[in-house]
Amino acid sequence: MLLSLRMAIRTEEISIKRKIINIFIAVLAFVTSAVIVNGADASVDENAIYVIRNLNEYEKSIASMHDVIDALRSDVANEKKFIADHENYDFMAEIIGMYDQIGELKFRNGFTAVRGPGIYMTVSDSVSEDENLDIMERIIHDVDITVLLNELKAAGAEAIAVNSKRITSISEVICAGPLIRVNNERIPAPFFIAAIGDMDRLYDAMTEEGSYAHTLKSVYGMEIGVAKVQNASMNGYNNSNYKIEYADIVER
Structure with a gap:
């Protein structure tokens, strides 16, 4: 179970990195296409306004994506805490099991009141x-x-x-x-x-x-x-x- 959780967390981290890269590639591609579509005969001011307007939209999209990324990171942190808690639980269970075995050995060998x-x-x-x-x-x-x-x-x-x-x-x-x-x-x-x-x-x-x-x-x-x-x-x-x-x- 712990192994599958670790693999899931690792997959989510890779997915987050890929989404960030894709966002920057999309922004760069859009800016480049905007210049080509408007052509050389368009005025510099119109091109600048068009690019700035669309950059603002992409900035909003990037901000929204950052919120998504933060949420995913929070989920990853929660999953890591969940794994750590279970590992601690398993460790404590092993300790309790060892104490039980020691108690049984003491009982069988005459080291406890009966x-x-x-x-x-x-x-x-x-x-x-x-x-x-x-x-x-x-x-x-x-x-x-x-x-x-x-x-x-x-x-x-x-x-x-x-x-x-x-x-x-x-x-x-x-x-x-x-x-x-x-x-x-x-x-x-x-x-x-x-x-x-x-x-x-x-x-x-x-x-x-x-x-x-x-x-x-x-x-x-x-x-x-x-x-x-x-x-x-x-x-x-x-x-x-x-x-x-x-x-x-x-x-x-």
Whole structure:
């Protein structure tokens, strides 16, 4: 559409120039013919009056043509403004589209707050009095949380947080002495896990016999509670200190 408008404007500009040239050629031709028609035997004064009179008429015609030209130029200016406005509109539409894509990427990668149906889960150290359990077997370790998170993902969890720390593809869950470090922050037990997804599937994945959570509870005496919720909520990932040092973008 913009290309056709540009071609139309260019055609109008050429047409205006041609009309101006034709006007001057017509004036020159008329003056020349006037001298020839009157002949040498006509008086100088009559020729002068005749030419001047007709020149005045042509001056009026030229003035009228100037008005037409000005009107055409105004139309051309309006068309150019119309094109510029549409180009600006297209540019803004592209910017808005880019913002929408960025928002979608942030949403899919855990950088925005979300809410939806799912489960809330608490996990804390063992209170078992079984003397056969080693002290290390009574404590929730980073690997335990990692396995639970993996089982939630396998059950279709779309968003997960541990103690309000959003789990993303760049999150770490590692041991930090008696604590666990998540998203570069140390958190103590008890651990509160929120997951959004099909609440029945998530609940079954954490409670059914044979699940890792069931084993932690039944074998090691870990305190584990799971509840279905209609409106689980969690914040987005907000660790601004995270830096990518070694990975580079591959141009395609």
